[in-house]
Every structure is written in C-alpha cells, then in structure tokens.
Amino acid sequence: MEPNLKVLLVSDDEVIHNQILNAISGSYSVQLIDTGDVVREVNRDVQDIVIFVQPESDIAVESIQYIKSISPSTLVIFIAKGYDFTQLRNITKAGATEFFVYPEEHSLFVSRFPAIFQNYEIQKIKKDEIFLSFTRGRGQILSIFSGNGGSGKSNLASALAQTIKLESTAEVILIDLNLQFGGIETLLSIQSNRSIADLTPVINELNESHIRNVSQKLDTSKLDVLISPCDAEAAEIITEEFVAKLLRTCRRSFDFVVVDLPSYINSQVVTALEESDQIFYVLTPDTPALKVLKQFEELAVRLGIELPSRTSIILNKTGKENEIQEKDLKNVLRFPIAASVRFDYKGLQPFLNKGEPVRKTAKEKRLIPFAKDVKKWALSLLK
Ligand SMILES: Nc1ncnc2c1ncn2[C@@H]1O[C@H](COP(=O)(O)OP(=O)(O)OP(=O)(O)O)[C@@H](O)[C@H]1O
Numbered sequence: 001m002e003p004n005l006k007v008l009l010v011s012d013d014e015v016i017h018n019q020i021l022n023a024i025s026g027s028y029s030v031q032l033i034d035t036g037d038v039v040r041e042v043n044r045d046v047q048d049i050v051i052f053v054q055p056e057s058d059i060a061v062e063s064i065q066y067i068k069s070i071s072p073s074t075l076v077i078f079i080a081k082g083y084d085f086t087q088l089r090n091i092t093k094a095g096a097t098e099f100f101v102y103p104e105e106h107s108l109f110v111s112r113f114p115a116i117f118q119n120y121e122i123q124k125i126k127k128d129e130i131f132l133s134f135t136r137g138r139g140q141i142l143s144i145f146s147g148n149g150g151s152g153k154s155n156l157a158s159a160l161a162q163t164i165k166l167e168s169t170a171e172v173i174l175i176d177l178n179l180q181f182g183g184i185e186t187l188l189s190i191q192s193n194r195s196i197a198d199l200t201p202v203i204n205e206l207n208e209s210h211i212r213n214v215s216q217k218l219d220t221s222k223l224d225v226l227i228s229p230c231d232a233e234a235a236e237i238i239t240e241e242f243v244a245k246l247l248r249t250c251r252r253s254f255d256f257v258v259v260d261l262p263s264y265i266n267s268q269v270v271t272a273l274e275e276s277d278q279i280f281y282v283l284t285p286d287t288p289a290l291k292v293l294k295q296f297e298e299l300a301v302r303l304g305i306e307l308p309s310r311t312s313i314i315l316n317k318t319g320k321e322n323e324i325q326e327k328d329l330k331n332v333l334r335f336p337i338a339a340s341v342r343f344d345y346k347g348l349q350p351f352l353n354k355g356e357p358v359r360k361t362a363k364e365k366r367l368i369p370f371a372k373d374v375k376k377w378a379l380s381l382l383k
C-alpha cells in the first residue's frame, strides 16, 4: 500500500473507470470523481496523480491546462478513446505526461502504472520541480536512406510524407537533407529562397515558429516541407549539431518527421540516422544493390550506428521480370521488409514531368500503383 500519494481518477465512463479501479485500487488509494467536479477537487486539495479519462465533450485540453495551472507538480495521465493525433498532441502540450489509448492499451497502462507512481514518489521526495518526461507524445523520425543513388529515396520520402499527412490527422514535416543538390523542391515544384540554411542564425534557440517560418506548406496536402539549400557552400555551415537540433525540435512539434537522405555517408547523415526512430533502407531487387547494402551494414557497425532494432527494407521498383524476387530476399536480408513498391514508370512520369505531388487529397480514388503501394506502407505506420 502507498497511502501517501493522492490519486484522482476523473471519469464519466463507467466501463473504463471500473476497468482501471479493478486493476489498481487494491494497491493504491484512488478517489473517483466526475469530470464536472474536477475544478472543485483540484482547488480543494493538491493531487499527486490525476488519471483523466477522455470525456464526451471537448473539454479535456482545457481541464488539463487548468489542473496544471493550479498545481504544476501534479502528474496527469490521459486515457484516450482513440488515436486522434491532433488531440493527443494538444493533450501533451497542455501538460499530460503520459497517455494510453483505451481499450487497446489497458494492459500497458496497468503494467506501467507502478513505475509511473514510483518515479513520481522519488521526484516528490527529492522535492525536485523538474518532472520526468516520458517518451510518449513525441514525434517519430523516419529516415529514408540507401547507399544506391537513384533507388527512389526522394520519391518515396515525399510520397510517404504526403500520404501520412492526408490519411491521418498527424502533423507531418518532410525534410530534404540532400544538402548539396536537393531534389525535393523539384519533385514538388517549390519555388522559394527559404531553405534549411536560413535556420542557422537561430539554431541555438530553435523553436517551432522558426521552423514554420522557413518551411513551405503544400497547397494540396498542407504538408510542411523544409527544402535543401542546394548549395555546397551553404551545406558546409550545416553541422552535425545543427542536424541534431533541427530533428529534435521538429520531433517536439510534429508527429512524423520524414527525412530524405542522400546516398552517401557523412557526419550529417550519420547524425540523422542516429536520431531516427526508424530507418527505411530503399533496396532495388538486384545483386549490385544487395552488395551496397552489405557494405552499408559493415560501415554502420564500424561507425557504431545501431541498425538492427530500427532498420527495415523498402523494396522499390519491383516487378515480375526482376532478377531477384521478394521471396528470394527473405533469407538473405537481415532486416524485415516493411513495404514493397512496384516499378511504375507509366504512373510516375506524368507527375515527375509536371513536378506535381502524387497525392493531393484524402481518400483519393484513382491512385497510381506507386501511390497505392506507398499508402499501404503509410497505413502500417499509423497503426
Ligand atoms: N517505383 C518506381 N517506379 C518507377 N520509377 C521509379 C520508382 N521509384 C523511383 N523511380 C524513379 O527513379 C528515379 C530516381 O528516383 P529518386 O530521385 O526518388 O531516387 P533517389 O534515391 O532519391 O536518388 P538520389 O540518390 O539521386 O537522391 C526517378 O526518375 C524516379 O521517377
């Protein structure tokens, strides 16, 4: 029993609060109140942990802000009833430390709660005002890399970012780290003189509004894009520290950060790979490409880049007439195949020639095969 900490369960949902009470009320003293009583309760007494179950009406963000304004040290856990990225982001911004999506994550909640409780207790004993921030609620960095030039990285990165943006409520930014020659600006017909290099003067205090000022929003999908300076000299002032700061800041403001990388390794690319949650290695199904992949794996070991836990393969330009088929690869590859994208010259060319994004609106009916395959990949990331 831990009688010293006050746990307040705020809920109008009987099914969920019974589930929670059954799981934790044996070990912790929990007080249950309605959402309507939360203002009163937090004014009445200082609560240590508030478990806030998403109410029917739209007052969660406001209520959490209120709780944190009255008592900044209160730890708020939000119980969501679905994956709504906009809402979860707003909840995190409002001050919730942790969220769980019900009913899927009930057992995760039950298993994490003792550690959350204990951490809070340790912090409280130390009278430390700085509370542990848990890793949930931060955006994911997805890097698209390949040791082979022309394997399709830029087309895939761009289509993936557009698709995630259009198929979900997630905030997405596409970053072109081909610092010397760029590429994304041509693919998406972006005419602008603002590029990543314009962030260098503010890099030490970089925040979301700096990034939004320099990024371009696509008219159709509203995807944010940070283009490359396309300038060897400008590229030189972009250091590895710059790349790390840029990605960490983007992670705080976006749910998905899609990074298009060049086909060589330098310190900026290594930094981007190290900061990534997932690395997608683009592989075309042929022997030379497999050789390059092996070399990359060896190089990664020597450079100390951890690949196995976060790398998967995107097979690109697949087709019946290929020398190597997907089933042959399964035994050869050390990474899982996350997606397979067909060779689609006919479909892609018109978009490339016009510099148009392959995805423009949500729920598009007539997708080219390339975009269909990317959609499958994107949806697997949104699960
Ligand atoms: N699935 C596909 N079907 C048909 N053509 C494709 C496919 N994927 C990419 N391509 C074509 O391959 C070429 C190279 O693509 P892209 O520029 O995206 O590659 P990259 O890996 O970014 O190249 P680089 O190494 O130069 O940055 C382009 O002409 C593109 O249209």
Ligand SMILES: [Mg+2]
Binding pocket: 153, 154, 155, 178, 183, 261, 262
């Ligand atoms: Mg490219």
